[in-house]
Amino acid sequence: MRVGLFVTCLVDLLRPRIGFAALRLLEAAGADVVVPRTQTCCGQPGYNSGDKQAARALAHKLLDEFQDCDYLVAPSGSCAAMIRVHYPTLFADTDDAAAMSRLAARTYELTDFLVTIAGLQTVPGTFAGRITYHDSCSGLRELGVRKQPRTLIAKLPHVDLQEMHEAQTCCGFGGTFAVKYGDISARMAENKCAQITATGADAVVAGDLGCLLNIEGRLRREGSQKTRVLHIAELLAGETPEST
Amino acid sequence: MNSRETILARVRRARTSSDAVIATRLREHPRGPLPNMSEDLLTRFRERAARLASDVQGPLSAEQVPTAVANYLRERSLPVRAVRWPSIGSFEWGTVGMSVEARAARADDMVGITGAFCAIAETGTLMLLSGADTPAATSLLPETHVALVPISRIVARMEDGWDLLRMEHGLPPRAVNFVSGPSRTADIEQTVTLGAHGPYRVCIVLVADAVTGIARPVVG
Amino acid sequence: MKLSSAQFKHTARKNLHDVRLQQALHRLQERFVGARAAALTDIDDLPRLRAAATEIRQHALTHLDVYLEQFERQVVASGGQVHWARDAAEVNRILLELAARYQVRKVAKSKSMVSEECGINEMLAANGIEVIETDLGEYILQLAREPPSHIVAPVVHKNKEDIADLFVRHHHRPRTTEIAELCREAREMLRPHFLSADMGISGANFLVAETGSALIVTNEGNGRLVTTLPRVHVAITGIEKVVPTLEDVSVLLRLLTRSATGQSITNYVSVLTGHKRASDLDGPEHFHVILVDNGRSQLLGTELEAMLRCIRCGACMNHCPVYQNIGGHAYGWVYPGPMGSVLTPNLVGLSEARDLPNASTFCGACAEVCPVSIPLPDLLRHLRVRQLEQGLRPRRERGSLRVWAWFAQHPRAYAWASRLAARLLRAVANRRGMIRRLPLAGGWTDGRDFPAPSGRTFRDLYARRTSS
Numbered sequence: 024m025r026v027g028l029f030v031t032c033l034v035d036l037l038r039p040r041i042g043f044a045a046l047r048l049l050e051a052a053g054a055d056v057v058v059p060r061t062q063t064c065c066g067q068p069g070y071n072s073g074d075k076q077a078a079r080a081l082a083h084k085l086l087d088e089f090q091d092c093d094y095l096v097a098p099s100g101s102c103a104a105m106i107r108v109h110y111p112t113l114f115a116d117t118d119d120a121a122a123m124s125r126l127a128a129r130t131y132e133l134t135d136f137l138v139t140i141a142g143l144q145t146v147p148g149t150f151a152g153r154i155t156y157h158d159s160c161s162g163l164r165e166l167g168v169r170k171q172p173r174t175l176i177a178k179l180p181h182v183d184l185q186e187m188h189e190a191q192t193c194c195g196f197g198g199t200f201a202v203k204y205g206d207i208s209a210r211m212a213e214n215k216c217a218q219i220t221a222t223g224a225d226a227v228v229a230g231d232l233g234c235l236l237n238i239e240g241r242l243r244r245e246g247s248q249k250t251r252v253l254h255i256a257e258l259l260a261g262e263t264p265e266s267t
Numbered sequence: 268m269n270s271r272e273t274i275l276a277r278v279r280r281a282r283t284s285s286d287a288v289i290a291t292r293l294r295e296h297p298r299g300p301l302p303n304m305s306e307d308l309l310t311r312f313r314e315r316a317a318r319l320a321s322d323v324q325g326p327l328s329a330e331q332v333p334t335a336v337a338n339y340l341r342e343r344s345l346p347v348r349a350v351r352w353p354s355i356g357s358f359e360w361g362t363v364g365m366s367v368e369a370r371a372a373r374a375d376d377m378v379g380i381t382g383a384f385c386a387i388a389e390t391g392t393l394m395l396l397s398g399a400d401t402p403a404a405t406s407l408l409p410e411t412h413v414a415l416v417p418i419s420r421i422v423a424r425m426e427d428g429w430d431l432l433r434m435e436h437g438l439p440p441r442a443v444n445f446v447s448g449p450s451r452t453a454d455i456e457q458t459v460t461l462g463a464h465g466p467y468r469v470c471i472v473l474v475a476d477a478v479t480g481i482a483r484p485v486v487g
Numbered sequence: 488m489k490l491s492s493a494q495f496k497h498t499a500r501k502n503l504h505d506v507r508l509q510q511a512l513h514r515l516q517e518r519f520v521g522a523r524a525a526a527l528t529d530i531d532d533l534p535r536l537r538a539a540a541t542e543i544r545q546h547a548l549t550h551l552d553v554y555l556e557q558f559e560r561q562v563v564a565s566g567g568q569v570h571w572a573r574d575a576a577e578v579n580r581i582l583l584e585l586a587a588r589y590q591v592r593k594v595a596k597s598k599s600m601v602s603e604e605c606g607i608n609e610m611l612a613a614n615g616i617e618v619i620e621t622d623l624g625e626y627i628l629q630l631a632r633e634p635p636s637h638i639v640a641p642v643v644h645k646n647k648e649d650i651a652d653l654f655v656r657h658h659h660r661p662r663t664t665e666i667a668e669l670c671r672e673a674r675e676m677l678r679p680h681f682l683s684a685d686m687g688i689s690g691a692n693f694l695v696a697e698t699g700s701a702l703i704v705t706n707e708g709n710g711r712l713v714t715t716l717p718r719v720h721v722a723i724t725g726i727e728k729v730v731p732t733l734e735d736v737s738v739l740l741r742l743l744t745r746s747a748t749g750q751s752i753t754n755y756v757s758v759l760t761g762h763k764r765a766s767d768l769d770g771p772e773h774f775h776v777i778l779v780d781n782g783r784s785q786l787l788g789t790e791l792e793a794m795l796r797c798i799r800c801g802a803c804m805n806h807c808p809v810y811q812n813i814g815g816h817a818y819g820w821v822y823p824g825p826m827g828s829v830l831t832p833n834l835v836g837l838s839e840a841r842d843l844p845n846a847s848t849f850c851g852a853c854a855e856v857c858p859v860s861i862p863l864p865d866l867l868r869h870l871r872v873r874q875l876e877q878g879l880r881p882r883r884e885r886g887s888l889r890v891w892a893w894f895a896q897h898p899r900a901y902a903w904a905s906r907l908a909a910r911l912l913r914a915v916a917n918r919r920g921m922i923r924r925l926p927l928a929g930g931w932t933d934g935r936d937f938p939a940p941s942g943r944t945f946r947d948l949y950a951r952r953t954s955s
Contacts, residue, residue: 030945068888207499429733442757443757463708464681
């Protein structure tokens with residue numbers, strides 16, 4: 024099973040550890056993982072800013088890079104949804120429609136892949152303590168990622184998952200929204216952080232780095248240093264800040 | 268080109284309508300997915316009407332109706348003068364001390380007594396048709412609305428009400444009003460308050476017998 | 488209604504810091520979101536019902552011309568008259584003609600968002616005709632001279648103390664903050680107007696082509712009063728509101744009321760067909776329907792057509808985390824929230840409401856709850872495409888987009904630039920690894936830190952790992 028890891032531009036730049044965690048999990052699931060070196064971005068920033076042309080160009084590039092993979096896996100619901108849901112729309116009624124649909128069909132968000140396709144039985148992580156899980160919007164609503172991360176979290180024997188209120192409410196990230204409408208975005212992050220803090224969790228976990236940056240940035244600005252902010256891959260793989 | 272033609276031209280530019288498809292849809296008026304109801308109609312109706320804050324009485328025999336209505340009003344210190352649909356006949360209101368006039372409702376009427384075309388178990392709703400002797404305002408202007416409903420006229424869903432309407436009347440009258448409990452508003456702080464512009468209370472008296480005039484206007 | 492969508496950011500910021508508004512919005516969210524969820528548990532097969540509702544609305548739009556003509560024929564057959572209005576000005580002209588024809592001095596209105604689009608209250612008042620809003624929320628707004636901030640709960644932004652103050656000023660009665668007392672007071676003030684109005688104006692939730700009926704859904708009973716007591720009833724509604732049959736209405740109602748207020752059905756559903764019959768004891772003598780286009784027909788056959796399926800339940804705004812935090816007035820026109828962010832730019836012009844399509848995280852909560860499956864984020868995204876095509880985005884934004892797109896398509900340059908960025912960002916971080924201020928990204932750092940990168944990109948670390 025040849026799996027192409029799409030690292031995502033945010034992970035590449037801001038938290039490489041998540042990429043290595045994803046790699047470790049995929050290998051633990053028995054995958055033969057390849058990481059195409061020329062990969063950059065799925066095109067979502069352009070797509071959501073109204074620039075379909077740039078999005079299409081990047082979709083073509085990504086299609087070439089992952090052409091020979093059985094699966095494409097990304098540690099992000101948002102990027103995976105871009106490929107899985109929006110590429111076919113972008114290329115509807117064009118010559119590339121079929122190729123894009125085939126790419127879409129073999130694209131998965133990381134936890135979805137580990138549970139649905141790979142049937143991963145044990146996870147290497149060793150975290151101990153209480154966590155709470157934030158459902159990132161794209162993964163949740165566009166890909167149906169809800170049970171998958173929880174199934175995997177349940178495999179960590181020393182983790183106590185305490186659900187927060189409104190776990191499915193947007194944290195306010197929204198890509199460029201967080202900068203263009205900073206005060207609305209920050210208020211949404213503030214609301215989210217209040218729910219996180221109310222659970223008394225040692226760590227908040229989510230499947231998208233964008234949400235994590237937003238949540239961590241807000242928690243730290245509020246002066247809260249205690250709650251750790253982890254990507255689901257880091258938690259499951261044991262690639263947390265202390266372990267590296 | 269007048270506005271009608273302009274708008275229709277704009278709409279048509281984007282349409283390719285098939286008259287045949289539409290004629291079929293209008294003729295067959297197919298039903299959508301219908302809610303399942305496990306209970307019998309009477310139980311469902313009573314339960315749902317009560318949930319909507321209607322006061323449900325009965326089923327009673329026809330001769331028990333005036334007493335039940337008078338008691339309902341007296342228990343709540345409400346006046347026993349009422350206006351009723353002219354269609355409703357054969358009740359001995361006088362013997363229970365009530366004064367009931369058959370005419371259109373006026374602004375100062377405190378109690379309005381109506382029948383109902385039918386009642387809908389799905390939601391606990393009354394279906395009222397306006398007509399020569401079933402005026403619409405009787406269920407609207409007074410603070411108390413008393414509706415006499417034969418249990419034989421409880422149907423399962425709104426769709427059954429439409430079928431009954433087509434069968435018994437053909438075309439709809441000026442107003443078909445579905446009434447589901449006392450008027451209410453939640454405009455202030457989303458707090459539900461009963462009695463907005465219509466009745467403060469709705470008393471539904473279920474009647475076991477067939478009584479002329481309470482369920483539908485007498486044909487003629 | 489006066490358009491102020493251009494002040495979106497300003498109003499939103501102000502509203503974020505309005506403590507009372509925040510309390511009101513929180514209450515709205517608590518009540519409506521919970522009520523909807525509870526009410527929908529009553530539906531056996533929600534996806535199926537939703538698909539049926541979507542099909543009905545889409546079918547009606549697909550055959551809109553024929554259904555509108557069918558509707559018109561049926562109205563005429565029942566003694567009514569249909570008027571077609573291209574825009575707000577024409578709605579007002581028609582209304583004024585009707586008012587003159589029937590010597591109308593006073594109008595009682597039930598809630599109609601289309602009438603807000605057209606500004607009919609101001610126009611009628613300017614022509615010496617008294618207009619009374621009779622929906623409690625709209626009445627309060629009329630006294631306060633404010634626009635609605637929600638399509639179902641128009642006065643959600645006010646609390647009972649605000650309303651008590653307003654009533655004292657206008658009613659000259661002792662002040663009360665008991666909600667039931669406030670409601671009774673409004674009832675007593677408004678009842679004489681129902682009785683003395685010459686014309687009743689309502690909206691219509693649906694128009695039924697089969698029967699030529701206008702259907703209105705209300706709780707307070709004011710909708711029934713304005714369509715029963717005055718001599719003339721005029722229903723004003725959008726051309727897209729037509730549905731084929733009474734059965735179709737039943738399907739839509741099951742979802743409309745549950746989605747809007749969490750009710751299994753509203754108190755009153757009135758199906759109004761024609762004027763008072765010869766032998767009727769009550770009802771209006773004249774029945775008119777004004778079918779309003781006002782920009783709707785230009786959505787047909789475009790990527791935005793699905794927006795016309797909307798049944799105005801308000802669930803999208805109740806569930807929108809942006810609306811929940813900034814309230815309806817920030818959107819600057821009749822329709823707030825996600826549905827407003829799609830409709831407003833289309834009805835008033837894309838350049839008049841530049842923020843609306845962009846002020847969304849695309850979280851998708853709106854589309855998830857929409858009873859007629861309108862893909863609202865997709866429609867907003869489409870408006871962003873149009874904005875970019877028409878040069879309506881700021882120069883700096885277009886510039887950054889071009890720079891980003893170039894780098895993303897050139898992997899070697901991208902690797903170099905991201906390596907540099909990772910180091911630079913690391914260098915400006917504090918000892919806890921947080922960046923407190925970022926040039927060009929003040930929107931982020933005004934309210935949050937930015938977690939700094941570790942200093943090396945994944946691609947560099949991975950290359951080192953695989954080569955060793």
